[in-house]
Amino acid sequence: MSGNDKWHIIKKIFNEAIELEDSKRENFIEKSCEEDTYLINEVWSLIKASKHPSPIDQSIAPLTAGVFETKNLCGKKIGSYKILKEIDHGGMGTVYLAERDDGHFEQRVALKLLKNGFSTTRQIQQFVAERQILATLNHDHIARLLDGGVTEDGQPWFAMEHVEGLPIDLYCDKHRLNLKERLSLFMDVCNAVQYAHHKLIIHRDLKPSNILVTDSGSIKLLDFGIAKVLNPDELHGIRTDEITKGLMPLTPEYATPEQTLNHPITVASDIYQLGIILYELLTGKRPYKVEGRTAERIKESVCKTIPIPPSSALNTKEDLSELSHIQSEKKLEKELRGDLDAIILKTLRKEPEKRYHSVGQFTADIKRYLKEYPVKARQDSVVYRSHKFIQRNKLGVVSFSAIILMSFIYLVTVTNHSQQIETALNQAQTEAEKSEQIINYMMGMFKSGNPTENLGETVTANMLLNRGIEQADQLRDQPGIQAQMYDVIGRAYRELGEYEKAYPLLNKSLEIWKEHQPESDLTLADAYYNLGTVLHHMGDYRESDINFKKAVQIYEQKPGLESTEYASSLYAIASVRTVQRDYETAEAYHKRALKMRLQLPDEDPANIGASYEGLGVTLFQSGQPEDAMEMLQNAYNIYRDHYRRDHPETAQLLITRSRVLQHFEKTDQAEKDLKEALEIYKSVYGENHTETGVAKKALGDFYQSTGKYALAESLYQELLNSIAQTNEDSHPLKRPVLQALSRLYMETGNYQAAEPTLRKTVQLLESVLNPNHPRLSSARRELGLCLTNLGNFEDAEFQLLKSLTSIQNRSENRGYQQEEIAESLEALVELYEQWGNSEKMTTYSNHLAQLSEVN
Template identity: 35%
Template sequence: MSELDWQEVETIIDEVLDLPQDQHPAFIQKRCKNNKTLKIEVTQLLNSIFESEGWLDNPSTYKKEFYNELGNEIESITEENSLIGKKVGSYSIKSILGEGGMGTVYMAERDDKKFDHKVAIKIIRHGRATQSNIQRFKREQQILANLSHRGIAQLFDGGVTDDGFLYIIMEYVNGMPIDEYCRKYNTSIDDKIELFKQVLQAVRHAHENLVIHRDLKPGNILVDQSGNVKILDFGISKLHQEEDASLTQTGARLLTPKYAAPEQIKETNITTATDLYALGIIFYQLLAGAFPFNFEDISQHEIEHIILKKDPSSPSSSVDSITLKKKLRGDLDAIVLKAIRKEADQRYRVANDFLSDLENYRKGLPVTARQNSVQYRSKKFFQRHKQGLATVVGVILLIIGFASFYTWRIAKERDQARFEAERAEQVKNFMLQMFNTGNPDMKSYAGNNATVNDLLLAGFHRTERELNDQPKIYIEMLSAIGDALSNVDAFETAKEALTKALNRSITHYGEKSLQTANIHSHLSSYYHEVHKYNLAEKHIRKAIDIKIQLYGDNSPELAEPFAIYASNQFLQSQYQKAENLFLKSDSLKKRYHKTDNISYHVTLANLGETQLFLGEYGLAEKHFKKALSYFKNYYEHSHPEIARTKYRMGLLYHRTSKHKKAESYLLEALEEFIKLYGPNSSELSASYGLLARNYRVLSEWEQAEKYALKDIDLTKSIYGDSSVIYAKSVNNFAIIQKAQGNLQQAKNNYEKSLAIYRSKMDSTNPDLAIPMYNLGDVLMDLGKYSKAQKLLKQVITIDKLRLGEKHPEVGLDLNKLGSILMKAKKYAKSDSIFTKAKPIYENHFPQDHYRIGEFFMNYGLLKYHQQNFSISEKYFSKAVSIFKKNFNDNDLRIQKALSYIKNIKERHHKR
């Protein structure tokens, strides 16, 4: 608080104490007017005076003593002010720096002209010269004399003035309170941490010299113009392990409520943890710009109750900025909350521990404030060595799942508590050993050289070698490692690990056990990865059947299997079935309040993607946005779920004709994928392909070709030139060739793509519809109408079967078939097909979607060929209006429509 503010507070306090107590609130409100900060300070100081234990225990005696002291101070004001201009030793007092509960601090300058030197001189007030205060004043002299640290204001001298005032001469600090400094210079979180580390270093020095400050607050921690911290005011400090009844005797307690620890409120033993509590409050204030507790307009009793009983919210929950939330969530939240725990023995016991955690945070190492779990320690390892490691997180999450299972077992089977606890610890230690530099299975590993496969294969072999005689741990480890190996494409070993885990689980737990069901789920995920969807479905159905038998058909245990089964159906293009299963999973998680977690939001994003393919664009967007917001807040760095959801948003906006918005999300997704997996990962293929299609629609041909060719090169190098994924890339490039008029080249590439598809799939596979549609499209442009018509009829049959007769994809198919029939001059059949397509377009696409423009263009052409020119012009005009909302004015589609309108008008004019 500034000098002027403090004087105003004391003036108001002086005035209010002259009034009856029932008039205090109204008077304070009148004097403070709209100054909320002033009102808070006055109210808190008044409460501290009148509601302290001495006041409550014996109000009449205490009040009399208080007014006597107050009167002495008022009588001495003139005398003390007269000290300005007087000499203390070699120094001349120039001005008042501040006033506290025991004395006044002056700025003084050396007046012997030998050199310029400013100091701070603290002089005890006459009215406060009680025996206990004199004792405290002398104590401060003693304490400061024993402390020599750059972060603590230095003691130069002390004694008694000629007028009988006790004084000490200290280092003058030309600075401002640490919180004001951070606000004024808008310091970053990292800069605040570095500043706070200076505070901890100074407090550590005091503690090492057996000194506890007991009143740490921003006003006692100044930052000078060079950014150096200085701690002031050791006036109520306590020498550690020294008993001093005078400092805790009945009377006004010497503390600042906002920063007071529970033990200070209860007046129990004060330790170094007391100072660290105050520092935790200050650190919270610096990071969040707020206090962990709201003490506004409440009594001292209520303040004390909050300090003793109420748990603080985390710093991240006290800020509005999403970026700042992400920065604080996790380590910094944990560090702050550990420092301000109610129980002193649960806080940091020494400043060095606090410092170590902040240093570990800076280096990306684990901090002691977080639970010392495999999940957490591994997460920090992955952040330091992110390249290639992100996908192995599944192992660690599964281990945490095991720990949760153990906890449940302990609660259910109390007789096995010790055994289960030991088993959980054994699993944890086993996993940590996988990261040990001495592991013989990872000879090249020295903390940063191991690949994901190195770590997982080492774990697999260690499990086989060391845990074969411990079936429970053996099953759990192989199941977790096998699941993770499939995530990093080590499919052969993944299958071996999961199969061994399943066989041992059936033998040990039984065929209808929870453990066996969970391994069936992992095997289902494995078979998804290798595109063996029938086997994937077989295993997930077994998992679901087992869990229904064990728990019933409304158990929360079914939520995850339903989600896995839904993904299986999605990958087979059974979108309606997938949506129903995702909704079942969603319903169970909501019913059992299991929605505030990553698993729920991953399922939500998958549901959104399913709804996107069903043409339910509004629902898809809603679920994507909710999932993406959660992922951004949850993960501290780039993460696959963030990248995937951004890609899905890009696909959504591409399909809803918001191409610039799509471009933005797709480029962000691509950047995230490259950060996570490097420039040659299979994860980039879909982003390259969709960017190419999006730029094609925007007629940005150079960009379209660039990304299409990147996609082809990538998929060929990873999967080979006979894979379906490579065929998709070739198909994508052919679309661009066709759009640029290179019809024969496009036809050749479509045929190449379709041949690969047919060699890998049976004739009923819905994925065949994509290359068949595109080949039919280019055959139409080449005048091969019969072949084109045959292909499009097959496509319509496939899409109706998998998507339903009213799906937007079926609308596109009908539009293309109508166009083929029109070019073949089968106008009546064409009109019939367009009539079927029209309501699908109108019901499923936004009114200004470019696809509706294409439909209007085609229907206008049909009416033109039928010489129904008035209707034709109407549809051409509609097409132009929509195209202009999506493309530049020189787009070929716009120019073509305008040329037909011009031709129609000329025909009409000639008539």
């Protein structure tokens, strides 16, 4: 059916439907359009436009009169193009096939023009917005803007790349693509959408008809007519939310819950629509049927209908998918069940924050499925991890580290730890020694972790790792494998925050390697680095520094050797020395790490950016703010080029840079950086994500440092209310937010409010840190000062003496430790002065004087 034929049908149905009562109109349209989604949408868009013009638009001729006065433009010239024929109608514009007619060169384009009678103020703004959005996009899988302008009678138009192709669903069926081929094509779509997100543009109307595939198999993403611009300032001030305010721009079958509820639109909306498309490509059906076309009926269908798993959709025998004819329905159901079910259903969660956080995460899970790795979306179990591993390693002889790795990734997933852990352990998997015997050891451990083997017993992460330790303890006659076991389990505990459990295992691993490997072996360097990392977390900076140095010494014995691991060890020493306030040494090591990373041919630009950023922090803390700003700007340039401006790494750098700007008293720019960082995190992760909370806290800290206490307190309380909904004391932001809030109360003299927040802070720190850790010592000192001001002298004495003792018990003896001792002595002097204990006040005053003389 041609575009004109469709339009005549739409006109006829509209003219009849507009005369009917509301109660009868919906059934009439459904029946007349014979469930053709395109026809239904067009008729309803005209009815809506005719009934609800804006006050500005009411001065224009009635929409329903003008909309059908379609001019025959064939042969007419617009700009440099001659109209050949009409291609399609949309709710707002008409698309024509046109060819260049200025004698310079031949070129066919798709020329879009506002419909006659539809050139209202708002629609012109929306049309121009689409044109400007396309002008910013330059991607192989997005149709390119070629030209644009205004006709003699003032109608805006634009010409874009003419794409001859089929909608993606029809293309897949026509060319009989199998499941993996469909997934590959779909990932090209995801790449285009992700590119748009990096440009701060959300499509909002993803559906098969807006995704064409050419005969050569190339994807082209079309129609950014209702796209949302996240940062209008980057797009000539175009504010798409204001243009579409009061409207519900969506396609009902592909609408997201937040669209129907008029909630904020983020990247999660595009991910939801991509999930519907993938569901449709693999099953031939949509995840649910949208009943009716009124706003309330659409909202009810989209928000309340829970989609069944794609594999189950195949069991509804009507309308079998074309894919089920290409490969057997039974085989297709088996391939969909499990991983693909989980991946697709994660994209279709009604709550945006529970979907994938980015299109990149979505495609990464699809790639894991294709490579037979465990997918992030799926509920973890030891059996599942083991099954996926065996699928990838069908020879049956695999390394122990790979086996224990599966249980570790399981632990990490259920405790919501970062993707970096999996990367590090994948490397361990590749390098580990293969051993048939170890499979038997670990399969026994997995079996013990299976709920069917432990009826009535909840198998926890610690239980599983403890069983791994028991297995490792039995391997004294196989020291190499035993050392690997201790190393991997130790790192597992480290990433779970169980540093006291991680330390002895990593230390055992190191001792075994020292006994059985040459001192120059790189395996030893890795072991020193891993032990140094956990010691750093435990607050034992002296021993941490020693281990990092030993790792570096091994690398230094290999002339000409430069590697990512070598640079990471140098960077680690710099980080420790920065914490110890040994800025001169820290600066030297940062510069060595940076130089090496710049020379490595395949080094991740993110690592180079991290080196610039780390060096900038060290320079700033050492009193070199100008040089610090230069380094931070270098890091910013790398992140901008590597990540785009809206990437979380860029946001983190903006937070760091804001601190330097505050030093230069550029508070307006500092506040702008912090607000931009917060908006980036919101747009990428959503309102309630931990990273968004980090940015919100940084803004609160800024307000506190500039004396805007009410704004700071409001942000802190907002964060605590959000954290309270998780009911988890282990939430990574709970402790720092409590500490910041208590500091605010102390600064403003509100000691009654400060006391409970400080007590909760100390309690949280005690549960995760070494008793002598600097952060715990500092929190106790703050609590002691608060109690002193409240007149609770005995409790204040207890906290201050415990703080002082913990500092003195540390093995290192660096300058900043002496500063901590001095601060604790000053707090004790103040306590005894207020308490009226002149004897003890004199004693601690003398200690303080002696310390000053030594320094």
